[in-house]
Amino acid sequence: MALSGADGRRGQRPGRIIAVTGLKAEAKIAAGEGVHVIAGGGDGARLRRDIEAAAPEASAIVSFGVAGGLAPGLQRGALFVARKIIAEDGSFFDADPDWSLALRAALGAAMADFAGVDAAVAGIEAKRALHLRTGAHLVDMESHIAADVAGRLGIPFAAVRAVADPAERQLPHAALVAMRPDGGLALGALTRSLARDPRQIPHLVHTARDARAAFKSLLRGRKMLAVGFALPDFVELVLNMPAEDELGGPLPV
Structure with missing residues (x-):
């Protein structure tokens, strides 16, 4: 799916960018002028409904946040731009090539395939198996949903993710239960797991x-992307948008 329209012009569809994250902390980093943020909190069905509700007024969708490493040797905090998203059933979604190349240039990031899953991949062996099966370098729980909605609506999709847990790292149970459905921190569940x-x-x-290294990379990358997440011609779109359609600012964490 490319950004160019039938007459060769880019950015024909005015509207905000939807930034899809898993956590509220990621959403807070992603927020900005002309950006509507949605935190999934690990609830894929609700995330899909929220994206679908917001998407008709959107010019593009970007998946933004941290991810698990699948390929051996990835450093924590390393930024990647998606080439395509591979779902658990083997289907895949291509990221918009023009936008992805613009993101890669702006961030100085590598490009790779991402795996999209509905449940966290925590174990070292599970990560290795998913890498061998899909060839993906990273895995997250939101990109495949965002990409599917974008594809169905015919709007550009891209993904930017920072490695939080390398392939060689096993995620403890406490980390897996620490996310609330709204994307916030489930402190009680975390404490009980540790007890x-x-x-x-x-x-x-x-x-x-x-995670701290990944969030530092996300924050640095977001500042580099500035208005529009490097989407070609988006700054012009924002300037032409009615003020009441511009969303942004920090989210409550």
């Missing part, structure tokens, strides 16, 4: 360090 198995604490410390 049941305190041996997770060293692993959780490593996970937190990995």
Whole structure:
């Protein structure tokens, strides 16, 4: 799916960009002028409904946030731009090539295939198996949903993700239960998990360090992308939008 219309002009469809994330913390980083953010919180069905509700007024959809590493040797915090998203059933969604190349140039990031899953891939062996099956370098729980909605509506899709847990890292149970359905931090569930198995604490410390590196990369990358997430001609679209259609600003965490 390319950005160019039938007459060769780009950016014909005015509207905001939808930034799809998993966590509220990611959404807070993604927010900005002309951007409507949606945090999935691990609830794929609700995320799809929320994207579909907002998408008719959108010019494009970007998946933005952290991801798990699948390919061996990926460094925590490394930024990647998606070439395509591979779903669990083997179907795939191509990212918009022009937009993806613009993102790659703006961020100095590598391009790779992402795997999209409905449940977190936590174990080292599970990550390895998914990498071998799909060839994907990263995995997340939102990109395949965002890409599917964008494809059905015929609007550009792109994805930018930072490696949070490398392929060699096992995610502890406490980290898996720490996300609320609204994308916030489920502190109670995390605390209960640690109380049941305190041996997770060293692993959780490593996970937190990995996540901190990923969020630093996301924040730096978001500043580099500025208005429009590097979508060609989006700045002109924003300037032509009615003020009441421009969304942005920080989200509550």
